[in-house]
Amino acid sequence: MAHNRQPNLPDLLNYALVAPRTKVLYVPVTKVACSTLKLFLAQVEGSWNEDAARRVISANVSQEQTVHNYLVHGLQRFHALSRRRQWEIIDSPDWLRVAALRDPLRRAYSSWENRVLLRAPGTDPDVLARCSDVLVDGRLDVPATFARFASALRDDPELFMRDDHFRPQFNTLYVDQVDYDVIARLDQPGDLQRLADRINDRAGTSVGLQRLNSGIGIGPEQVYDSAVATIIEGVYERDYAWFAFERHDHPERVPTLVLDPLQQALLRDLRAATERISALSTAAFGRVGFRYGVGQMLKSVWWRLSPRRRRLDPRLAQW
Numbered sequence: 001m002a003h004n005r006q007p008n009l010p011d012l013l014n015y016a017l018v019a020p021r022t023k024v025l026y027v028p029v030t031k032v033a034c035s036t037l038k039l040f041l042a043q044v045e046g047s048w049n050e051d052a053a054r055r056v057i058s059a060n061v062s063q064e065q066t067v068h069n070y071l072v073h074g075l076q077r078f079h080a081l082s083r084r085r086q087w088e089i090i091d092s093p094d095w096l097r098v099a100a101l102r103d104p105l106r107r108a109y110s111s112w113e114n115r116v117l118l119r120a121p122g123t124d125p126d127v128l129a130r131c132s133d134v135l136v137d138g139r140l141d142v143p144a145t146f147a148r149f150a151s152a153l154r155d156d157p158e159l160f161m162r163d164d165h166f167r168p169q170f171n172t173l174y175v176d177q178v179d180y181d182v183i184a185r186l187d188q189p190g191d192l193q194r195l196a197d198r199i200n201d202r203a204g205t206s207v208g209l210q211r212l213n214s215g216i217g218i219g220p221e222q223v224y225d226s227a228v229a230t231i232i233e234g235v236y237e238r239d240y241a242w243f244a245f246e247r248h249d250h251p252e253r254v255p256t257l258v259l260d261p262l263q264q265a266l267l268r269d270l271r272a273a274t275e276r277i278s279a280l281s282t283a284a285f286g287r288v289g290f291r292y293g294v295g296q297m298l299k300s301v302w303w304r305l306s307p308r309r310r311r312l313d314p315r316l317a318q319w
Contacts, residue, residue, distance in 0.1 A: 005177045010086035012174055015164065016078035018089060019045040022203045025078070025089050025097045029172045030165045031110040032102040033186060035212040037195075038075070039067045043207045044199055047074025067212070090178060096202060098195060099173050100184040101243055104236035105229060109220040111165040112149050118216070119271050126159055127152075139264045142257040146223040150231040157235065170238050187245075222257055226250045 006012065016027045017038065022045050028034035042048040052071045066072045078086060089095050102110075115123045116131045130152040134144035153160050160166040173180070184195040196209050224232075229250040239245060259267060 009090065009174065009177050010078070010083060013086075013090075013178070014079050015172070017041070017073070018076040018078055018081065019047070020076055021045055022199065023095045024199060024202070025095055026075075027097070027099045027173055027178070027180075029100060029102070029169050030167075031107045031114065032100045032169070033192060034100075035067050036192075036209055037100060038073050039212065040196060040207055040209055041199065042067070042073040042075055044203045044205050045075060048072070049074050096182070096199070097178060097180045098182045098184070098199070099180055100186060100192065100195070101169055101173075102186045103245055104169070104239050105224060105232050105248075106187075106220050107169070108150075108153075108166075108232045108236070109146070109223060112146060113216065113218070115163065115165050116149055117145070117267075119274050121274060124159070124163060127163065130156060130159065136258045139259045139261065140267065142218060142259065143223045143225070143228075143254050147225075147228050150228045153235055154231050168236050168239050170242050175242060218257070222254060224250050225254045226252055 131149045134141045184191040
């Protein structure tokens with residue numbers, strides 16, 4: 001059992017998900033197979049709602065990303081549970097507490113690719129402003145653009161740490177506070193499958209893992225020279241200290257990688273599509289919110305005009 005625990009520990013596990021039937025607590029770490037594991041756990045639990053995945057109006061570049069919507073995965077959100085229930089799940093031997101880890105350099109590259117290069121919906125404009133493209137003849141120089149991101153991350157960590165994609169893995173899992181039963185490491189072959197087997201055995205199911213959200217085909221080894229790797233290792237020093245990640249050698253320089261005209265056009269189109277998706281999602285939320293708000297006001301007026309015995313209806317407190 002972890003000692004000297006913070007009394008607000010449940011608040012620190014804000015993104016955790018609960019499978020109550022299977023009695024599994026999963027603490028997801030962004031860009032560490034969290035889409036794959038959310039889908040897997042929802043299917044094991046029997047809470048996966050495929051119909052909702054086709055109807056949600058949040059900004060998603062692909063239908064695969066809808067798995068992060070609680071209406072789609074159907075798992076309980078840890079932060080919504082009572083404090084007593086939260087501590088029970090954290091401490092009880094009847095519960096299985098699981099998570100996953102990823103090499104910090106590979107995770108940082110994946111986060112940059114998603115949030116900065118492809119400008120995923122919800123990315124902080126201030127982050128994008130600090131990570132502008134490095135262009136050669138109007139085309140993106142991938143290693144140089146990533147190096148600019150690494151320097152910005154080192155120089156202004158407070159800005160980047162607002163986004164959980166850039167937050168250290170330790171600051172999501174709090175392994176000094178929570179006793180995890182299984183922590184799978186993506187850098188260890190077969191570790192993720194062993195986690196899935198443990199949960200399947202517990203639930204009496206045979207659900208398979210599905211790989212989601214693959215990258216664009218440019219690997220981390222194409223952007224990390226020794227200087228950039230040192231910067232990222234410094235930012236995530238605590239992860240290296242706690243989880244004993246292996247440090248790898250990197251060349252002094254990496255080969256030039258400038259997008260060709262077709263790749264540059266594709267990147268431009270992908271970014272434009274993301275902007276349109278975000279705009280459409282915002283507009284859809286606005287319309288739904290307006291209809292809901294008007295509907296609630298009309299209901300409340302009707303309730304207020306109803307017979308006296310109805311006036312204490314708790315629904316009158318909605319606005």
